[in-house]
Amino acid sequence: MNGPSTKHPYWRQHWLGLMLVVGVLLAVPFVAALGGQAWVRIANFAILYVFLALGLNIVVGYAGLLDLGYVAFYAVGAYCYALLASPHFGIHLPFWVILPCGAALACLFGVLLGAPTLKLRGDYLAIVTLGFGEIIRIFMNNLNAPINITNGAQGITLIDPVRIGDFSFARTSTVFGIAISGPQKYYFLLVALAALVIVVNIRLQNSRIGRAWQAIREDEVAAKACGINTRNIKLLAFAMGASFGGIAGGVFAAMQGFVSPESFSLMESITILAMVVLGGMGHIPGVILGAILLTGLPEALRYGIEPLQKAVFGRMIIDPESLRMLVFGLALVLVMRFRPAGLWPSSLRRRELAEATD
């Protein structure tokens, strides 16, 4: 192992920025809590989506496989947690046991879906993954008869929160004299998990596998000719993306205490894909930005539109919920119109220059 300074000049160059990021990340849950725990929850969702978007980024951004059913793996992870840690079956396994199970199960589903379909061309793959996502959702909606497995559209309630020994994530406790609420604990858990997935993403990007993915994305035939086992490498991208989806699902179930098929609609898949593309496909900071913006924007609109309408027209003219989605849709269209490569795209040129000076 070489020291980080010789292998990663990045850390040395950007230590100030990194410290700043860490500081902000530490401050966010306490600042958000000033506006109420609801804001901490929004921050949690933003990070959960960062996690999901980075997982999908492996599949779409790196390997160039258009996956429109990513939410299926998220659902598998969530239901795995829900079934193994709730009164529904009376099983209460600890969080750290189920999370790998959820990831493994989602990974299995990823391979099951991927193996027969990966020879498909881009858009055919898109519709198959989309169909797969719908199939999973429909099964979750209907697997309550004759044997009640998923409890149908009502979903599963009273899911155990994360608990480490006596330290439960569901209630407020005091650590080093600071009161930390439940959502704030989840915040730190999520940040830790997101940091993990970011590190994995960065390490993958420049690894042999990452380069193989990139080659497949640019030209599959040429990649094959270079001796890359395209089938296995593509399958690996699918499996890896799926496992991250599964982990995110598990955290989601624990955090919400409730899962239902409604949370895993096609719209959710599309939103995650929009985060990846809008931020800048294949570029980690861009994807993070996309995820935070697309989680934050609807929430900001939710709180902004109602008072705005009252101020301008004196009363509510248009249903705020539909106006919120309208603005969301328009934002997608406008960003794509003026920044077709995403808000913060990776600059291939910059990378080439950096490699030349290395």
Next chain:
Amino acid sequence: MDTLLQQLINGLTLGAVYALVALGYTMVYGIIGLINFAHGEVVMIGTMVAFTVIVSLAGSGMPPLLILGIGLLVAVVACMVLGWGLERVAYRPLRHAPRLTPLITAIGMSIVLQNIAMIIWGRNYITFPPMIDKQIYEFAGASFTNVQVAIVVLAALVMIGLTYLVQRTRMGMAMRATAQNQHVALLMGVDIDRVIAMAFIIGSALGALAGCMVGSYYEIAHYQMGFMLGLKAFTAAVLGGIGNMAGAMAGGLLLGIIEALGAGYIGDLTGNFLGSHYQDIFAFMVLIVVLMFRPSGLFGERTGDRA
């Protein structure tokens, strides 16, 4: 036996509608390679416009068939304008953008159209006024209505007309040329912009027609109806081989029939383990199975291995 025939008839009706919507997807995809996610919403807007026109003319004393015709015409024209506008405003500026960019735009437009529809027509189900006196015919133990006959006949006529347009007219030739190779077509003097706009306009007109058919068949409309319908129709287009018009027609009919048969028989086949609420998974199951064996759809030509 009568279940089989009955489900075949229902499937044919549904399939005719799918086929019309699928044509809209496939024409656009064939020419610019874009999955126009907003197409389902165009269909929905068509239904809603027809509904509004019909309701507002209902008290005027005109013959019901004329009212229906006017409603249909207005809806078709409105959707043509909408389709043209979509292409002009949202997709044309992105013609040379990365491949996924227009897809996100299409998704954004779909959200926008859906919510505009919700603001205008509300979030409740709308009862589509029945304009034709429904007559039920019996045939070998199965029954069908004149509405179903009208849907199938009209869809068949439109598809014949479209085939003529694409195979026999100058515009059609330009379309086929553009689909094959945009740059060469441009060199041959084809006005690419016009051809692409035409694909959107024709597709939207077919979509409006399909929307009116769905409206009068189920006698119900909803601002979210376009989503699932569009998804199924897109599935049908892929099933037939996306970009291939005959494939879209065949895929639509096939999907409709498979779905109807599936819904009719799934209970018997699985000993009532799975009920007819699993109807929606048939479309996707069949799609996955077909694509496993024919990766370019049933009628799609083999294309390069480009991901």
